[in-house]
Amino acid sequence: MSDTAKFLIPLFKPIWNNCGLPVPMHKMYIGEYYNRFQWQLNCFDKITLLGNNTGNCFFIESVVKQLGLENCAFFADLRDNSKEFVQEHFQAIVVPSSNFIAAQESGGLNYFTSLMEKYDLPLLIIGIGSQLSPGEKPCSTTIKNLHKISERCTSIGVRGELTAEILVKNGIKNVEVIGCPTVFSSLNPEFKVRKEEPDWSKPVAFNTELQAAGIDFLLKMSRFSPVRFYMQNEMNFWFEQSRPHPYACKVLSWTAMQQHNSKITLPQFREIRSFIEQNGLLFFNTLDWQTSLRECVMSLGMRFHGNMMALQAGIPAVWLVHDNRTRELLNLLQLPTFKFTEELSLQQIYTEADYSEFNKRYPTLYSNYREFLLKNGMVSNKLG
Structure with missing residues (x-):
């Protein structure tokens, strides 16, 4: 995948720019990040548009920030969603993922898998996790979809060892433990948590x-x-x-x-x-x-x-x-x-x-995450 690779993100879009202001739709589809109407909605509809959780903005923005806004486009912004157009302009579908592995069928994962098959593109999953309770087994349809996805990518990025173990037990071997993209949103491989003398007059x-x-x-x-x-x-x-x-x-x-x-x-x-x-x-x-x-x-x-x-x-x-x-x-x-x-x-x-152990581990975790992106063709200078 070249340095000019374009990544298609089939998720909702964060509503605001990084200055907290609504941004209208641009004429160009590449790099367009915001919806022209979302800023006009009331806050309750906005939460719904954001997957019923404003925290979702953080991990989607983190991935876009890491890949480079200029390299990303959201599915809803495409002027043409035909197979020919998408294949011409994009080299992969990227999913900043969450809790798709559950006992119940995941409509989201079904949708992403169908896009992969429709457009005949790799589907790159970043940070998928399990929400299984002890003793539960993952939905068979979810496992089938993950098998299909694993055949089209170098590796699937999972949240932690528990999720990796579930996938390996179900025959999906090309799995890498990467954590969550938000952990690396600073784009700083030397990021550390420092505790100061607390000021308890602050909230x-x-x-x-x-x-x-x-x-x-x-x-x-x-x-x-x-x-x-x-x-x-x-x-x-x-x-x-x-x-x-x-x-x-x-x-x-x-x-x-x-x-x-x-x-x-x-x-x-x-x-x-x-x-x-x-x-x-x-x-x-x-x-x-x-x-x-x-x-x-x-x-x-x-x-x-x-x-x-x-x-x-x-x-x-x-x-x-x-x-x-x-x-x-x-x-x-x-x-x-x-x-x-x-x-x-x-x-x-x-x-x-x-935070001593976190600070000690962080450079290695950061490096592993960056290597995961590179191995999967997500060439980016944003992570250093």
């Missing part, structure tokens, strides 16, 4: 997940001050429209919160609602998100991308592990975790967070 950033454990953590963190709650997809699951109007605001829903955590009481719900109204934040571009995080002393939470956003902004982040997906990445990266206890001490979490 503590935190994120959580939708289910019962996440709501319990939110309630606990809401009682500290100062704190900031960085949301990613909560609005589309915990909130309801306040009145029948397309641009009406949404408010926290008692019914929805109870569906996710049946033990929550009405006083606790009101406490959470008041807290979110004053301290909840939601961003649609990574620049503003990271700028806000840099005002914080540290970041805690269950979201891998939410915490990695802080880490890449130079803010120490510590993870509360709640599933195998996050655990797999943290084991590979050797990043610090904490346990959620009744006597939660933010100062103790900060003090005990150790």
